[in-house]
Amino acid sequence: MKQRVHYGLAALLLFVAQNTYADEALPGVGVPTPEVVKLLKELNQQYGPDTVTLVSWLLDTAAHSGSVLTAAVRVTGNETREDATFLVFWVVTGLIFNTRTLNQTDRVTALWDKILAKAFSHLDTLKVPADGIMVDLLYHYKSFAETADLTEHVDDPGPVEEAKFYFPGDPLRAFLSKEISPQTLLSRSQVLVNDTPVILTLPGGALKTDSSDRRQDGNPT
Numbered sequence: 712m713k714q715r716v717h718y719g720l721a722a723l724l725l726f727v728a729q730n731t732y733a734d735e736a737l738p739g740v741g742v743p744t745p746e747v748v749k750l751l752k753e754l755n756q757q758y759g760p761d762t763v764t765l766v767s768w769l770l771d772t773a774a775h776s777g778s779v780l781t782a783a784v785r786v787t788g789n790e791t792r793e794d795a796t797f798l799v800f801w802v803v804t805g806l807i808f809n810t811r812t813l814n815q816t817d818r819v820t821a822l823w824d825k826i827l828a829k830a831f832s833h834l835d836t837l838k839v840p841a842d843g844i845m846v847d848l849l850y851h852y853k854s855f856a857e858t859a860d861l862t863e864h865v866d867d868p869g870p871v872e873e874a875k876f877y878f879p880g881d882p883l884r885a886f887l888s889k890e891i892s893p894q895t896l897l898s899r900s901q902v903l904v905n906d907t908p909v910i911l912t913l914p915g916g917a918l919k920t921d922s923s924d925r926r927q928d929g930n931p932t
Contacts, residue, residue, distance in 0.1 A: 768830040776825035778805025797845035
């Protein structure tokens with residue numbers, strides 16, 4: 712299955728997702744061709760090495776999230792929202808969610824668990840030419856039998872739903888350095904589904920709260 716990574720205004724970068732990689736392979740990419748190496752260098756020059764790393768891991772986690780359709784990633788530049796700039800990562804997940812078992816909240820939670828949290832787990836910090844990042848995830852949803860083979864729905868995957876995660880830089884870096892919990896990061900970010908704000912509460916709430924969480928929330932340690 713071919714995976715696509717787009718960035719800048721018009722540059723198109725094709726990657727081949729593989730289940731096993733050579734030692735020198737990039738995550739989710741396989742062994743890069745000279746053309747891919749050139750384009751990755753341009754991506755690095757325009758947005759920095761952390762952007763290249765996050766693109767690679769978003770592609771890897773999307774491709775291994777249970778997706779049956781083509782997974783794709785592109786960086787589309789900056790978006791201004793509420794006087795802050797966000798570097799936008801556009802992700803086609805390739806996922807088809809079953810509405811019989813997963814409602815909208817469940818679907819967005821799965822995106823966090825399967826793609827975002829796993830991609831972020833490979834980063835210790837993130838430096839980008841913006842105040843934060845926005846990850847725009849697209850996926851399909853429909854009703855089908857739980858025992859159905861997902862590949863049977865490739866030609867008719869159902870309507871598209873879009874979840875946007877706006878992560879301000881400071882809370883995201885605090886999360887990456889394990890100073891705050893996943894729930895605290897989400898509470899300081901914005902999540903939209905089809906451009907409608909939602910509040911995402913992870914199962915178990917904050918999952919882990921440390922002294923940094925309590926200090927930043929204004930509570931005594």
